[in-house]
Amino acid sequence: xxxxxxxxxxxxxxxxxxxxxxxxxxxxxxxxxxxxxxxxxxxxxxxxxxxxxxxxxxxxxxxxxxxxxxxxxxxxxxxxxxxxxxxxxxxxxxxxxxxxxxxxxxxxxxxxxxxxxxxxxxxxxxxxxxxxxxxxxxxxxxxxxxxxxxxxxxxxxxxxxxxxxxxxxxxxxxxxxxxxxxxxxxxxxxxxxxxxxxxxxxxxxxxxxxxxxxxxxxxxxxxxxxxxxxxxxxxxxxxxxxxxxxxxxxxxxxxxxxxxxxxxxxxxxxxxxxxxxxxxxxxxxxxxxxxxxxxxxxxxxxxxxxxxxxxxxxxxxxxxxxxxxxxxxxxxxxxxxxxxxxxxxxxxxxxxxxxxxxxxxxxxxxxxxxxxxxxxxxxxxxxxxxxxxxxxxxxxxxxxxxxxxxxxxxxxxxxxxxxxxxxxxxxxxxxxxxxxx
Amino acid sequence: xxxxxxxxxxxxxxxxxxxxxxxxxxxxxxxxxxxxxxxxxxxxxxxxxxxxxxxxxxxxxxxxxxxxxxxxxxxxxxxxxxxxxxxxxxxxxxxxxxxxxxxxxxxxxxxxxxxxxxxxxxxxxxxxxxxxxxxxxxxxxxxxxxxxxxxxxxxxxxxxxxxxxxxxxxxxx
Numbered sequence: 001x002x003x004x005x006x007x008x009x010x011x012x013x014x015x016x017x018x019x020x021x022x023x024x025x026x027x028x029x030x031x032x033x034x035x036x037x038x039x040x041x042x043x044x045x046x047x048x049x050x051x052x053x054x055x056x057x058x059x060x061x062x063x064x065x066x067x068x069x070x071x072x073x074x075x076x077x078x079x080x081x082x083x084x085x086x087x088x089x090x091x092x093x094x095x096x097x098x099x100x101x102x103x104x105x106x107x108x109x110x111x112x113x114x115x116x117x118x119x120x121x122x123x124x125x126x127x128x129x130x131x132x133x134x135x136x137x138x139x140x141x142x143x144x145x146x147x148x149x150x151x152x153x154x155x156x157x158x159x160x161x162x163x164x165x166x167x168x169x170x171x172x173x174x175x176x177x178x179x180x181x182x183x184x185x186x187x188x189x190x191x192x193x194x195x196x197x198x199x200x201x202x203x204x205x206x207x208x209x210x211x212x213x214x215x216x217x218x219x220x221x222x223x224x225x226x227x228x229x230x231x232x233x234x235x236x237x238x239x240x241x242x243x244x245x246x247x248x249x250x251x252x253x254x255x256x257x258x259x260x261x262x263x264x265x266x267x268x269x270x271x272x273x274x275x276x277x278x279x280x281x282x283x284x285x286x287x288x289x290x291x292x293x294x295x296x297x298x299x300x301x302x303x304x305x306x307x308x309x310x311x312x313x314x315x316x317x318x319x320x321x322x323x324x325x326x327x328x329x330x331x332x333x334x335x336x337x338x339x340x341x342x343x344x345x346x347x348x349x350x351x352x353x354x355x356x357x358x359x360x361x362x363x364x365x366x367x368x369x370x371x372x373x374x375x376x377x378x379x380x381x382x383x384x385x386x387x388x389x390x391x392x393x394x395x396x397x398x399x400x401x402x403x404x405x406x407x408x409x410x411x412x413x414x415x416x417x418x419x420x421x422x423x424x425x426x427x428x429x430x431x432x433x434x435x436x437x
Numbered sequence: 438x439x440x441x442x443x444x445x446x447x448x449x450x451x452x453x454x455x456x457x458x459x460x461x462x463x464x465x466x467x468x469x470x471x472x473x474x475x476x477x478x479x480x481x482x483x484x485x486x487x488x489x490x491x492x493x494x495x496x497x498x499x500x501x502x503x504x505x506x507x508x509x510x511x512x513x514x515x516x517x518x519x520x521x522x523x524x525x526x527x528x529x530x531x532x533x534x535x536x537x538x539x540x541x542x543x544x545x546x547x548x549x550x551x552x553x554x555x556x557x558x559x560x561x562x563x564x565x566x567x568x569x570x571x572x573x574x575x576x577x578x579x580x581x582x583x584x585x586x587x588x589x590x591x592x593x594x595x596x597x598x599x600x601x602x603x604x605x606x607x608x609x610x
């Protein structure tokens with residue numbers, strides 16, 4: 001494993017993460033040095049744009065474009081914020097934990113370089129409360145970086161100053177939504193905010209704010225050190241998307257895990273080569289490409305490249321890029337019921353379709369699972385998919401919840417139909433027929 | 438410890454006005470406030486600090502935190518009741534959080550949860566009669582390659598099989 005091919009993970013060791021000396025001896029903080037001493041902030045943003053770095057939190061928005069919407073120059077507000085979304089809670093996703101526990105300095109360095117690009121005055125790592133080990137390690141890394149002069153007032157003699165804090169949350173899934181994250185960081189209930197204004201203009205405490213995922217940020221120092229051409233070459237011939245991605249697989253596969261691979265490898269390579277295929281006696285039924293809020297795909301889709309555009313064309317989303325593999329021992333209804341229970345519980349309750357629609361879907365699914373569904377239930381679920389879909393709700397929570405549901409109905413309608421109780425008339429008719437026979 | 442909280446028969450504090458913040462907690466909350474441009478942002482941190490001392494957040498602490506941060510008690514309560522890691526009722530000495538999200542569902546969290554319930558004689562959201570354990574569900578703990586996963590207080594346990602539950606619980610007397 002080298003820096004050239006596995007930039008994100010070559011220094012990752014969750015058992016014994018590098019301290020600042022060890023990290024510095026492996027190119028650590030070289031990107032801070034380069035950016036602060038040799039580059040203008042706008043040059044860093046331009047480079048990230050050229051590299052075509054896209055958000056690794058699920059949405060795939062171009063990071064450089066996001067940054068370029070932040071007001072810059074003398075007339076820009078003095079207070080600006082860079083927030084790292086480390087609220088990893090998308091079911092099926094376990095990549096940011098590894099990056100933070102295994103290489104805390106890499107994230108700290110990434111925050112400094114990215115903060116410099118937008119000239120942020122402060123950065124916060126919004127960490128989910130359960131990631132206790134990551135919190136400890138990040139706090140230690142921040143302390144070491146301060147002592148070494150990479151953080152705080154005028155790092156490396158730069159005219160710019162930057163403070164960095166870990167903000168440890170107190171639960172719920174919804175703070176992963178960027179405007180809900182801002183409300184949560186301000187010490188409020190994590191309801192999403194209306195956009196516009198976009199956070200780049202008026203975010204945390206009304207000031208320009210950028211929210212980026214852990215994995216997204218961790219790419220930035222490598223792009224600064226090695227350039228955008230190198231970043232494109234990492235995935236050349238495989239994908240229009242650039243760089244590497246932390247791909248993974250969970251479920252009943254032989255070797256569940258996480259692998260840094262070039263963008264655009266096929267789902268089949270991830271499942272069969274890296275995860276070792278299904279456990280003995282089990283067959284692949286379907287898979288979620290990147291978290292609970294992505295549409296199911298089937299075994300027929302395994303040869304697709306795991307990148308944003310290809311998976312979108314197949315009717316799903318790449319999301320976080322970690323496969324949740326469903327085996328044939330499970331009824332699809334039980335899996336979807338589990339997913340919708342999660343979404344119903346985690347709805348923040350702010351808007352009606354989401355608050356009331358999701359529990360309704362759970363009731364219908366539970367009835368179908370027991371074989372007590374009623375005629376019309378499938379149609380009601382389909383109607384809910386429309387009523388909770390994009391544009392009908394305040395944020396992306398309910399539209400995300402709809403994705404596995406609508407695709408489960410699309411690919412496994414027969415299982416839903418089998419969950420509908422046979423009408424009593426038919427049952428009597430059968431008994432009568434048996435009596436005669 | 439300087440708490441003067443009186444617990445009534447309902448399990449809730451009946452003399453809210455008597456809550457006195459421990460001097461160390463006061464200092465910790467002040468430090469927390471220093472991390473933000475607006476004291477309100479320390480509300481979650483302050484609730485966690487108080488909870489660390491008592492295991493939960495007594496009623497009386499809510500207005501005290503509000504005064505310290507310069508925000509209404511109702512706002513503090515709003516935050517306390519929104520987030521699932523803040524407890525507004527007494528909990529056991531240890532809090533068990535069983536992941537019930539999709540990857541752990543596929544690797545058998547239901548059997549694990551049943552075993553924990555059987556061992557402790559409680560259901561989700563309940564506390565054992567001896568006040569030792571509270572059992573709660575939790576969403577995806579970000580270790581799906583090592584499911585099923587549960588946490589006991591701050592410890593995360595990976596790949597827990599039902600037959601290992603009894604021995605695991607013994608480690609939390």
